Amino acid sequence: METDRLFLRRWRESDAEALYRYASDPEVGPRAGWPPHKSVEESREIICTVFNTETMWAVVWKETDEAIGCVGYLPAEASNLTIAADECEVGYWIARPYWGRGICTEALRRVIDYCFKEKGFTTLWGSYFPDNPASGRVMEKCGFVATGEKVLCPHLAVGADRPVSVMRLVNNPIIIEKKDENTGFNGSPKREKSDTMHITRAFLEGMQEAAPQEVTLVHVIDRHIEYCTGRFACKRNGGTCIHNDDMREILEEILTSDLLLFNFPLYSYAMPAPLKALLDRTMPLSSMAMRKVGDRYEHPCQADFSRLRYLMICCCGFPNSRHNFEPAVAQFKLCFPGNHTIITVPESPMFNAPEADVVTKPRLALVRKAGKQYAETGTIDADLLAEIGSPMIPEETYAAIVNATTAPPAS
Numbered sequence: 001m002e003t004d005r006l007f008l009r010r011w012r013e014s015d016a017e018a019l020y021r022y023a024s025d026p027e028v029g030p031r032a033g034w035p036p037h038k039s040v041e042e043s044r045e046i047i048c049t050v051f052n053t054e055t056m057w058a059v060v061w062k063e064t065d066e067a068i069g070c071v072g073y074l075p076a077e078a079s080n081l082t083i084a085a086d087e088c089e090v091g092y093w094i095a096r097p098y099w100g101r102g103i104c105t106e107a108l109r110r111v112i113d114y115c116f117k118e119k120g121f122t123t124l125w126g127s128y129f130p131d132n133p134a135s136g137r138v139m140e141k142c143g144f145v146a147t148g149e150k151v152l153c154p155h156l157a158v159g160a161d162r163p164v165s166v167m168r169l170v171n172n173p174i175i176i177e178k179k180d181e182n183t184g185f186n187g188s189p190k191r192e193k194s195d196t197m198h199i200t201r202a203f204l205e206g207m208q209e210a211a212p213q214e215v216t217l218v219h220v221i222d223r224h225i226e227y228c229t230g231r232f233a234c235k236r237n238g239g240t241c242i243h244n245d246d247m248r249e250i251l252e253e254i255l256t257s258d259l260l261l262f263n264f265p266l267y268s269y270a271m272p273a274p275l276k277a278l279l280d281r282t283m284p285l286s287s288m289a290m291r292k293v294g295d296r297y298e299h300p301c302q303a304d305f306s307r308l309r310y311l312m313i314c315c316c317g318f319p320n321s322r323h324n325f326e327p328a329v330a331q332f333k334l335c336f337p338g339n340h341t342i343i344t345v346p347e348s349p350m351f352n353a354p355e356a357d358v359v360t361k362p363r364l365a366l367v368r369k370a371g372k373q374y375a376e377t378g379t380i381d382a383d384l385l386a387e388i389g390s391p392m393i394p395e396e397t398y399a400a401i402v403n404a405t406t407a408p409p410a411s
């Protein structure tokens with residue numbers, strides 16, 4: 001079987017090394033109820049036994065032709081749940097480097113289609129550990145509904161003593177797909193009239209072209225957000241900050257989002273102060289502990305944010321990108337080391353100058369294309385990003401126009 005980015009095919013012995021590489025990750029198996037693989041041999045053995053069935057597929061990333069996960073279903077007699085003969089239970093996992101890009105959802109949708117159309121199942125079931133909500137969201141996005149039921153699965157190798165939350169999808173030709181929830185923080189004090197918002201609106205339009213999106217846009221300047229007092233009180237009282245302001249609602253919003261968009265003009269080579277205040281106040285979302293990841297330290301998250309994608313759209317007044325955007329870009333990458341995408345656009349006051357339409361309109365068309373690509377694939381081609389980030393008119397011309405319209409006449 002096939003989807004846009006994936007092949008779903010039978011497991012092969014030659015997948016053993018890839019399987020071991022990803023299934024030995026202690027963050028993967030235990031979340032799904034099985035222990036990490038201990039050797040390539042063990043992975044090969046599992047391919048020849050457990051995976052040697054017509055109800056399980058290797059999830060193969062088309063770009064590299066590598067098996068990066070597994071998806072399938074268990075018929076009633078093999079299910080962990082008590083279900084009828086014309087029902088089945090779905091299961092899936094995906095390698096950690098591929099988390100947060102909608103790959104599980106893409107694979108599961110294809111299997112759902114197969115289960116209903118080819119196998120004629122009437123109802124599909126699925127379960128997940130409540131401390132792995134990302135797994136529940138995969139099903140939710142495919143139309144599954146929480147039953148509210150929590151049951152033990154005594155046959156699981158890991159977690160048999162912990163109840164799983166049960167979800168169900170009834171074969172109904174009109175499956176209402178859950179839309180992705182996107183939260184945008186506009187850091188420009190000019191709100192909708194901001195230069196940056198021209199880019200953001202075009203990007204979101206592009207995303208909408210690919211799939212329906214739910215977007216909550218917060219004009220940060222209108223929110224009551226106190227500065228962090230730096231006393232770490234939130235770490236000592238269960239994640240609650242001493243300030244009772246709009247940040248409480250914003251943190252809730254972040255917890256249920258799939259995408260966080262930071263949209264801002266460059267101020268003193270960085271993000272404007274109100275947006276920085278908001279970023280500082282996300283402190284309750286991480287713990288006080290320090291963990292070494294690669295060659296850097298970070299605070300572990302208090303919740304599972306593996307599904308979250310982070311997008312930065314930053315505009316600026318100068319014509320140059322180099323020696324200008326670097327601090328903002330570096331800060332964003334350090335704050336959100338995984339799943340980030342960064343768009344920078346120089347000469348942006350031109351977006352609010354109708355006489356510049358001849359160059360801004362084609363630029364916005366490129367941004368729209370990037371938005372569509374991002375919604376479809378989770379990334380944007382480097383060439384397209386570079387084109388969007390290049391000056392729209394020659395630097396000197398732009399500087400001369402700005403100086404002629406804004407600079408006081410020389411005495």
Ligand SMILES: Cc1cc2nc3c(=O)[nH]c(=O)nc-3n(C[C@H](O)[C@H](O)[C@H](O)COP(=O)(O)O)c2cc1C
Pocket residue numbers: 188189190193194195196197264265266267268269270315316317318319324348349
């Ligand atoms: C306080 C302040 C600081 C700024 N700092 C920079 C800067 O470091 N580099 C730059 O290229 N533009 C800088 N600008 C220009 C803005 O980034 C530019 O005007 C942008 O288009 C405004 O976008 P907005 O309409 O979305 O707010 C600054 C503007 C202000 C008001």
